[in-house]
Amino acid sequence: MIEDITIVGGYDKNGDKEPVEEITIKKGEIFGVVGPTGSGKSSLIGDIEQLAQEDTFSKRKILVNGEEPTYEDRTNPRKKMVAQLSQNMNFLADMSVGDFLNLHAKCRGASQVCVNKVVNLANTLTGEPIKQEHDLTILSGGQSRALMVADVAIISDSPIVLIDEIENAGIRKHDALEVLAGHGKIVMVVTHDPVLALMTDKRIVMKKGGMQQVVSTTPEEKALSQKLNKIDEVMLSLRDQVRNGEVIGNIKMEDFGIQ
């Protein structure tokens, strides 16, 4: 049972010690990772995915329940404690959706029953439905992303969930986050989107490859997050209307929850 993970800081791109020396994330917490592009957000997520033991270039060390994970824990996908949704939007494997999911379920030691569930869940997140007999490589960006989200949520069901930039995906990001985060998990979300960043409990600010500081979300920010959410919902429904060929009338600022 995983209660918490600890990131022990290493070095930034200049070889200087990271300002954040140690940070622990507990079960049930959602952490954001923010910072400009190239600041090392994906590398931080990569270190956690590999449960780095001072063996990556950041020299960070990841502890699980305060202890070093075993080599087996780090590498065997059947034991894997981490599910990761990376930035990669496309599949390269030349096989059908069904075959791919079956193979992945086998790797993770998950039941084959999962395959139907994954496809059904993916279809709640994206526009045009995905079928099991479709070739992976012909899926659109949004379909691929939805399938990856559903695969991570169901087949890679792990106590630690890492999400790298869900917002660029053309899918319903809040629904996706809800599906992925589940209950009682440790969740980290890399994001540039203030709506998502303010939904988290704390956020790690990255700079030059190092963890610069940890900011706790204030009650004001939580309240603001609610408002931003409303704006986002309006934007989403407008997007759907445009997609469906409707003509948009005027919108009122009250729809945004702003006086």
Place this chain on the structure above:
Amino acid sequence: MRMVIVAGTPGSGKTAVLVHALRSLNERNLKSSVVKIDCLYTDDDQKFAKIGVPTRIGLSMDMCPDHYAIYNLEDMISWAQENESDFLVVETAGLCHRCAPFTMNSLGVCVIDATSGPNTPLKVGPFLSTSDIAVITKGDMISQAEREIFRERILEVNPNCKIIEANGLSGQGCIELAEEMLLSEDVSLDEEKLRHSAPLAVCTLCVGETKVNKKYHRGILRRIDGFQSYQGE
């Protein structure tokens, strides 16, 4: 002399991974000498020169590059000894997927590109199936699910290998490869044997025949229907 033989498809990141691993050995005051085998051209020696590792190029020209590498191992070892190196690292060209120039007591490293698709491990043959270590590169370009399937496929082909997921750009995982190199043992060539026999290549094409028509060919020949025979005197 410890000997590390690195094979892998062209463009899989053999050189990039090695540069990071050898730099890590340098930091521990361990010296390596690199021989880069290629067929017609390579400028990889400059990449090794940048980290101060003595490098020699071997261009096999008309000879099969793996046969060429095996034939020249003795000279490579004496050259590495002259350099007072702890490791001789041989990077092969790795083209036909049928040879595996690993010897029994060398450390056999196969570098394989995760973006080449999950069927690749089934295609590449002995340089994967007889390796000690499979280094998977470019894993950051595919999803975790695809990475896990790729890994499983490698283990189907070589259940006993150690898998290292590495990134040739950032160097992630390359320190782990350096650690494995440290565990390797000294090799003396007197009794050393290949792990896997090299394929037959004894026919008129080997000695320069350019005519395509079947009647011009002699030697040990295999037909597309699988029938193999010796044609000739």
